[in-house]
Amino acid sequence: MATILSRDPSFDMSRLLAGVKKDAPLVVKAYLTHDLATLGQHCGPELMERFAGIFRHFQAEGLVEDPTILFVGEVELVELKAIDDEPLVVVQFNCQQIKCIRDKFGNVMDGSPNSIQKVFYFWGLQQEAQGTVLPDGRVLPPRWVIKDMMVAAGRL
Template identity: 25%
Template sequence: MNETTDPNSQILLMAIIAFYWAFLSSWGKRQSRPGEDKAKPDVPTERLAGSNEIMSSGDTPLEVIRKSDPSFDPATFLAGAKAAYEIVLLAYASADIQTLKRLVGPEVLDIFERAIAGRRAREEMLQLTFIGMREAAVVGVLEEDGIAEIAVRFVSDVVTVTRSANNEIVSGDPQQIIEVIDTWTFAGDIQSRKRNWMLIATDGG
C-alpha cells in the first residue's frame, strides 16, 4: 500500500528530500582534514541496547573530536544533523527505504523497516508535516580509534496523523502541532577524507 495518497504531496516530499540530500552530500566534504583533497508521534524511538552510552569528557563535548581533528567544524556538523533529522522523519513517513538506507545504520534501519511493514500490514498511512526545529544541541561524544559517535538532542514541532485504509484517523490530529524530543546518535570516521555520518541509535525523550 502506498504511504501517501496525494500525488502533489509526494512530489513536494521528494523535492524536499532531494534538496536536503544534496546538502548532506557536502556535509562530510566541508569537514575535510588539512592537506587532503577538497574534492563529501508515529516515529519509532525505540532505544537500542547500549545506544546512548555516550561519554563526555571534562571539556565541552565536541572538544573530544577537535583534539583528534582540529578541522572539525561543530556548526557544520549540527547543520547537517538537523537536515538529516528532517530527511529521516519524512523518509520514514513516506516509507522511502532507499533514502533511509543512505542515512541510517543497520540496527536503526531494521527498526524503521519493521515499523513501516507494520503500517502496511494494517493498511495504514502516516502523514507527517515537519513544522520546524526548535533546538539541536550536542549532548555527548565518544571518540575511539578514529570513530566518533555524537549524540544530538533535537526538539522539533510536527503534525502527525495515522489514517486507516478508508481515510479514518487512527491516531494523531491534523490540527495539532506537537513537540517531539529525540536524542539521536550519529557515527562517522573522523580520519576519513569523505566523512559520512550515519544515524546509529535513536532515543525518544
C-alpha cells in the first residue's frame, strides 16, 4: 500500500472499486465483441497479446459471441499484493450474460439465445509507475491497468 500511496497520495480503494464497477460493462462488452481498440485503453500489453490470439481463433472459426450483458454485480476486493515490487489489486465481480455463440451463418454453436449465464470475472489491476501530465500542467495520478483476467462461468 505504501507504493500505491507514494505514487498517488489521494488513492482510495473504494474509489478504485467504484471505477472498476463503472468500467466493467464497457470492458466486458469489448471482450465479448473482440474490440481490441477499446480493450487497449484498459489492458496491459501482455493481456492484449493473449486476447488477440483468442480473437484470431474465433475469427478463423467464424464464431461470434452474443455481447448481451444483463447485469453487473458489485466489485469486491480479493487481494492486494506486490509482484516484483509492483502493486497488484485483484478484484472480482459477476455479470449475467447471454450464453450464445453463433457461426458465420447465424447457427447456434454453443448455448442458446435464451441461455442466461452468471459469469465471474477476476481482474488483476496494476498501477502504472507514473501519472500523466496534461497540456495545462495538471498531473493525473497513475492509472490502473488490467494486467490479467480470468473468466469462470456457471449457470443460473
